[in-house]
Amino acid sequence: PEPDYNAPNYDVPDYAEPDYTEPDYTKPDYAEPDYNESDYDNSSKSEDEFLIPK
Numbered sequence: 001p002e003p004d005y006n007a008p009n010y011d012v013p014d015y016a017e018p019d020y021t022e023p024d025y026t027k028p029d030y031a032e033p034d035y036n037e038s039d040y041d042n043s044s045k046s047e048d049e050f051l052i053p054k
Helices: 002-051
Strands: none
16 A cells, blocks of 8 residues: 555656646745845855854
8 A cells, every 4th residue: 555655646746746836936035045045145245244243
């Protein structure tokens, strides 16, 4: 029963995950780095700059 339900179960997300993951991961891919780079860059700089003098 495990492999039986695992095969179709893993097959569904196999095609559904990449399908929804591609666009889903693409959104955060361009949104995360965009805001993450700035956010992490700002945080890193701000924290570093404010942490260094502190």
